[in-house]
Amino acid sequence: MNPVKVGLLGLGTVGGGTANVLRRNAGEISRRAGRGIEISHAAARNLDSTKADMTGMKLTEDAFEVVNDPEVAIVIELIGGYEPARTLVLQAIANGKHVVTANKALIARHGNEIFTAAREHGVMVAFEAAVGGGIPIIKALREGLAANRIEWLAGIINGTGNFILTEMRDKGRDFADVLAEAQALGYAEADPTFDVEGIDAAHKLTILASIAFGIPLQFDKVYTEGITRITREDVAYAGELGYRIKHLGVARATDEGIELRVHPTLIPERRLIANVDGVMNAVLVKGDAVGPTLYYGAGAGAEPTASAVIADIVDVVRTLSSEPATRVPHLAFQPDALSDKPVLPVEAIETAYYLRLQAADKPGVLAEVTRIFADAGISIEAILQKEPPADSPDATVIILTQRVRERQMNAAIARIEALDTISGAVTRIRLEHLASN
Amino acid sequence: MNPVKVGLLGLGTVGGGTANVLRRNAGEISRRAGRGIEISHAAARNLDSTKADMTGMKLTEDAFEVVNDPEVAIVIELIGGYEPARTLVLQAIANGKHVVTANKALIARHGNEIFTAAREHGVMVAFEAAVGGGIPIIKALREGLAANRIEWLAGIINGTGNFILTEMRDKGRDFADVLAEAQALGYAEADPTFDVEGIDAAHKLTILASIAFGIPLQFDKVYTEGITRITREDVAYAGELGYRIKHLGVARATDEGIELRVHPTLIPERRLIANVDGVMNAVLVKGDAVGPTLYYGAGAGAEPTASAVIADIVDVVRTLSSEPATRVPHLAFQPDALSDKPVLPVEAIETAYYLRLQAADKPGVLAEVTRIFADAGISIEAILQKEPPADSPDATVIILTQRVRERQMNAAIARIEALDTISGAVTRIRLEHLASN
Numbered sequence: 001m002n003p004v005k006v007g008l009l010g011l012g013t014v015g016g017g018t019a020n021v022l023r024r025n026a027g028e029i030s031r032r033a034g035r036g037i038e039i040s041h042a043a044a045r046n047l048d049s050t051k052a053d054m055t056g057m058k059l060t061e062d063a064f065e066v067v068n069d070p071e072v073a074i075v076i077e078l079i080g081g082y083e084p085a086r087t088l089v090l091q092a093i094a095n096g097k098h099v100v101t102a103n104k105a106l107i108a109r110h111g112n113e114i115f116t117a118a119r120e121h122g123v124m125v126a127f128e129a130a131v132g133g134g135i136p137i138i139k140a141l142r143e144g145l146a147a148n149r150i151e152w153l154a155g156i157i158n159g160t161g162n163f164i165l166t167e168m169r170d171k172g173r174d175f176a177d178v179l180a181e182a183q184a185l186g187y188a189e190a191d192p193t194f195d196v197e198g199i200d201a202a203h204k205l206t207i208l209a210s211i212a213f214g215i216p217l218q219f220d221k222v223y224t225e226g227i228t229r230i231t232r233e234d235v236a237y238a239g240e241l242g243y244r245i246k247h248l249g250v251a252r253a254t255d256e257g258i259e260l261r262v263h264p265t266l267i268p269e270r271r272l273i274a275n276v277d278g279v280m281n282a283v284l285v286k287g288d289a290v291g292p293t294l295y296y297g298a299g300a301g302a303e304p305t306a307s308a309v310i311a312d313i314v315d316v317v318r319t320l321s322s323e324p325a326t327r328v329p330h331l332a333f334q335p336d337a338l339s340d341k342p343v344l345p346v347e348a349i350e351t352a353y354y355l356r357l358q359a360a361d362k363p364g365v366l367a368e369v370t371r372i373f374a375d376a377g378i379s380i381e382a383i384l385q386k387e388p389p390a391d392s393p394d395a396t397v398i399i400l401t402q403r404v405r406e407r408q409m410n411a412a413i414a415r416i417e418a419l420d421t422i423s424g425a426v427t428r429i430r431l432e433h434l435a436s437n
Numbered sequence: 438m439n440p441v442k443v444g445l446l447g448l449g450t451v452g453g454g455t456a457n458v459l460r461r462n463a464g465e466i467s468r469r470a471g472r473g474i475e476i477s478h479a480a481a482r483n484l485d486s487t488k489a490d491m492t493g494m495k496l497t498e499d500a501f502e503v504v505n506d507p508e509v510a511i512v513i514e515l516i517g518g519y520e521p522a523r524t525l526v527l528q529a530i531a532n533g534k535h536v537v538t539a540n541k542a543l544i545a546r547h548g549n550e551i552f553t554a555a556r557e558h559g560v561m562v563a564f565e566a567a568v569g570g571g572i573p574i575i576k577a578l579r580e581g582l583a584a585n586r587i588e589w590l591a592g593i594i595n596g597t598g599n600f601i602l603t604e605m606r607d608k609g610r611d612f613a614d615v616l617a618e619a620q621a622l623g624y625a626e627a628d629p630t631f632d633v634e635g636i637d638a639a640h641k642l643t644i645l646a647s648i649a650f651g652i653p654l655q656f657d658k659v660y661t662e663g664i665t666r667i668t669r670e671d672v673a674y675a676g677e678l679g680y681r682i683k684h685l686g687v688a689r690a691t692d693e694g695i696e697l698r699v700h701p702t703l704i705p706e707r708r709l710i711a712n713v714d715g716v717m718n719a720v721l722v723k724g725d726a727v728g729p730t731l732y733y734g735a736g737a738g739a740e741p742t743a744s745a746v747i748a749d750i751v752d753v754v755r756t757l758s759s760e761p762a763t764r765v766p767h768l769a770f771q772p773d774a775l776s777d778k779p780v781l782p783v784e785a786i787e788t789a790y791y792l793r794l795q796a797a798d799k800p801g802v803l804a805e806v807t808r809i810f811a812d813a814g815i816s817i818e819a820i821l822q823k824e825p826p827a828d829s830p831d832a833t834v835i836i837l838t839q840r841v842r843e844r845q846m847n848a849a850i851a852r853i854e855a856l857d858t859i860s861g862a863v864t865r866i867r868l869e870h871l872a873s874n
Binding site (some may be wrong): 301 | 454458459461462465466468469470471565570571572573576577579580581582583584585586651709712713719724725726727728729730731732733734735738740741743744745746747748751752755756757758759760762763764765766769770771774
């Protein structure tokens with residue numbers, strides 16, 4: 001059979017990696033796919049600065065030329081960002097072309113519109129590379145766990161954030177210090193907001209939750225909290241108590257609705273996912289039949305991302321001639337079978353908590369605090385009291401609570417902060433046991 | 438669309454679990470598959486002793502009735518063992534039915550024959566449940582990593598063995614003692630040979646290696662060593678040196694051929710896979726583009742296995758109407774593109790080693806031993822010498838070596854065992870760093 005001709009938008013890190021892997025492993029890939037895959041047309045904003053080997057490709061600086069090329073059967077969108085990516089993808093779809101994209105921001109924000117257009121035109125939009133880099137987590141959730149009611153998932157889905165938290169723990173360093181190093185190493189962008197404020201993770205969580213629960217993409221409903229306020233003291237105290245702090249995306253289905261939240265989280269150090277360090281990613285998924293499963297690998301980088309992009313191309317090639325109705329639905333569930341379960345406001349989520357407070361070092365203070373928790377019906381799991389340093393009148397008190405609604409915790413914290421014997425704000429970090437039940 | 442009718446062979450643990458999950462999650466599954474799945478006909482050796490809810494199924498004690506039922510589109514083989522499973526599967530294929538099986542022994546030993554028959558009749562044989570229970574590892578390797586040249590994989594693929602080794606380490610217990618407990622708990626069979634001698638793991642490794650490297654199934658060429666000779670002392674010494682002992686299936690592609698081996702293995706304790714404990718399974722796969730990825734979950738049990746069986750049914754349902762040539766090939770690679778790379782004999786494999794020897798407690802002994810290694814070109818990584826206990830004239834010496842051919846190590850060990858100052862045989866456990874390169 002003739003090779004399938006694909007058009008590549010973007011020849012940066014991932015685009016170059018995709019071109020390189022397709023070339024290097026051409027034999028291996030066509031032995032699997034039963035058909036060659038050839039980049040026939042590629043677009044880059046600035047062709048002169050591109051480092052990929054572009055032998056045999058038609059080249060342009062106008063991405064619309066690729067999207068409108070009648071020879072191209074599959075468009076690979078590796079530009080990133082909302083626009084012009086959205087317009088290009090919609091144009092490709094309108095032209096009857098299948099699309100493979102690594103663009104999580106685009107799918108999280110415009111996926112509902114894009115998938116509707118794709119259905120109308122009978123084409124596929126594949127996005128394995130949008131979450132977890134080279135880890136085939138989209139495929140695992142959409143296909144591998146198809147027998148399950150997914151109960152919850154929790155993922156380390158931003159490598160930059162995980163690198164920073166790992167360094168803070170291993171070396172007792174401060175956030176700002178490690179961030180500067182991550183920027184120097186190229187792990188963090190010059191503007192690190194998307195990574196350290198959790199927006200990138202929220203994009204990915206939006207996608208994971210939709211395919212896990214069969215709900216529309218609802219990026220604007222994700223509760224998102226970054227890691228910028230995590231101190232090395234919190235990391236150390238968590239360690240003393242047998243926990244590690246990870247920046248998690250958590251999605252959970254409850255009777256009332258769906259929890260969608262990205263925030264720093266204490267996890268028991270004996271959990272496998274607590275030991276996922278550096279820039280690596282992992283997603284833990286709990287299905288009712290399969291129990292807990294975990295998927296681990298490189299969450300970013302040229303070739304890991306290329307691995308996912310090319311797997312998607314092979315998948316699309318296999319189903320080029322199939323009836324659209326028999327294909328794996330974009331959001332795992334048939335489009336007319338999506339659930340309208342509401343996404344819960346953060347006040348309605350239920351989780352355990354790590355709290356740190358500065359308390360006057362005199363008798364009775366702890367009794368006042370624990371009385372407030374008792375009144376609110378919040379059970380305490382552990383208390384750790386640190387003697388005040390020489391220059392401070394206040395002791396540090398760490399409290400771990402059992403699971404409680406965020407709303408109740410907010411009320412309790414407000415009462416505690418109003419105590420004369422407590423200085424400043426209470427630091428609160430959510431805690432998840434991620435046990436299998 | 439009408440529900441797809443499937444026939445179920447075997448209503449034991451996995452068969453019952455499959456029936457239960459299909460019923461409980463019928464809504465969830467058909468929301469994904471776009472079509473209902475209905476067990477219309479089921480066979481069990483003894484229907485009276487079956488605990489599954491069989492409402493609405495035609496029942497028989499003759500499995501061939503199911504295989505020959507014209508209404509059945511997909512046959513689910515959950516009987517296990519070689520026969521009559523092989524004959525039933527071949528008959529189902531001859532009747533033009535697709536097959537889903539959890540039978541690793543059958544696929545490892547008779548897969549080449551079965552897949553050839555399936556191709557001739559244009560049907561699929563799916564076997565996700567044959568390896569790693571509910572972990573979608575077959576899908577990850579065949580499809581998710583399709584862009585990669587797989588360099589090696591290493592898996593904890595027998596839950597019983599991993600439970601025993603975990604208990605030995607956590608509680609300092611002996612092998613025989615833990616095995617008896619595992620049998621009482623139902624984690625180990627009355628005849629535990631398949632688990633503790635590595636045969637079950639070898640079946641699974643055979644399958645993983647074929648789909649990773651595109652080679653025919655070659656079960657009889659797997660080097661297989663069980664865990665029965667692991668002592669609690671070895672587990673403790675390994676721990677002192679920063680390693681854990683796991684029973685691994687290892688497959689590696691070298692320039693000369695394929696290494697296929699199942700044996701106890703020391704792994705650095707900081708590796709994620711070293712922390713996979715109890716009955717859980719995990720497979721670590723190194724691809725040239727994606728780097729290391731890991732897949733973790735329950736490797737056995739009624740519902741985890743059912744999860745994989747049903748995922749396969751959904752996959753088969755999706756491709757019922759597709760051209761056979763476009764389907765994912767049984768062994769990941771197109772049947773005419775399999776590799777004839779030879780499987781290497783164990784003497785040709787390359788690995789690091791943990792050695793334990795009993796040496797006379799006098800000067801010069803260690804010099805003799807290290808001289809033998811130096812002569813053989815074997816580099817030593819670490820030596821740990823234990824003072825002899827009061828009742829013994831011999832000290833215990835632990836040596837970790839760097840990577841070397843097994844053939845060279847055999848020769849060195851023979852020379853060491855011939856020394857007057859060494860008592861008894863040298864204990865040898867292989868050691869793998871499982872680093873990402």
